Amino acid sequence: MQLEGKIALVTGAGTGIGRGTARRLAEEGAFVYVTGRNLEPLEKVAADIGGRARAVRADVTNKADMDQLAELIRQEHGGLDTIFANAGGGHPISLEQITTEDFDRQFGVNVKGxxxxxQAMLPVLRDGSSIIINTSITADMGLKDFSLYAATKAAVRSFTKSWTTDLKHRRIRVNGVSPGVIPTDAYTTELGMTETQVQEYVDLVTPEVPAGRVGTAEDIGDAVIFLASDASSYITGIDLVVDGGMTAVYAGKA
Structure with a gap:
């Protein structure tokens, strides 16, 4: 129980990596606020976790929503120990086809969010707490048709370094977690892939992953737990790549 007594916030917690990470945080003893734009899946996540979770509808692109959430956390628990800024999304789109709406949507959620x-949580974040941002290996890989999404992830990687300096007087650590191939429901909802296409992609990429498999949401959750715990007390300003060694060894066919 590495996080016994800690209070955590996971944005975009209704599905995929957010859902899996929220579950792992609770298993390690944290009380977890699970948030997102749609309440129904959040309530299912909270019910699955049990007494260590609370579902709250809050849109990361709406500052008033986040301010209200911070006040709720203050009233109910007095403060916050961990943020996993996970909410985000994107889809492949060619350079020639990017519109202002595409730009505003992806940068709105992934960066502004x-x-x-x-910013909204700063008044309730306890000194010595941990901020973890979900980044992506796409920021390094130059994948075809992912320039917009990759740029958003490069931007939030930069946040980890700048905020480490901004918040060092409060001993608040800021790190990124950079997932590799983690098949979740986003592959169908965001990328528009069928279940067959997802499996074909998994079969294609698995031989190129030194770990011999693709990742799971719980793999990311384990990395978040490490960065949220005292075990990483001397680690800040980094981007922890969780991709089975794929980008460290070779990009392969990803």
Missing amino acids: VLFTV
Whole structure:
């Protein structure tokens, strides 16, 4: 129980990596606020976790929502120990086809959402707490048709370094977690892939992953737990790549 007595916030917790991470945080003893734009899946996550979770509808792109959430956390628990700024999304789109709407949507959730989540929580974040941002290996890989999404993830990687300096007087650590191939429901909802296409992609990429498999949401959750716990007390300003060694060894066919 590495996080016994800690209070955590996971944004975008209704599905995928957010859901899996929220579950792992609770298993390690944290009380977890699970948030997102749609209440129904959040309530299912909270019910699955049990007494260590609370579902709250809050849109990371709406500053008023995040301010209200911070006040709720203050009233109910007095403060916050961990943020996993996970809410985000994107889809492949060619350079020629990017519109202002595409730009505003992806930068709105992935960058603006992270910024105003953290800013809203600063008054309730306890000194010595931990902020973890969900980044992506796409920021390094130059994948075809992912320039917009990759740029958003490069931006939030930069946040980890700048905020480490901004918050060092409060001993608040800021790190990123950079997932590799983690098949979740986002592959169908965001990327528009069928279940057959997802499996074909998994079969294609698995031989290129030194770990011999693709990842799971719980793999990311384990990395978040490490960065939230005292075991990583001397680690800040980094981007922890959790991809089975794929980008460290070779990009392969990803």
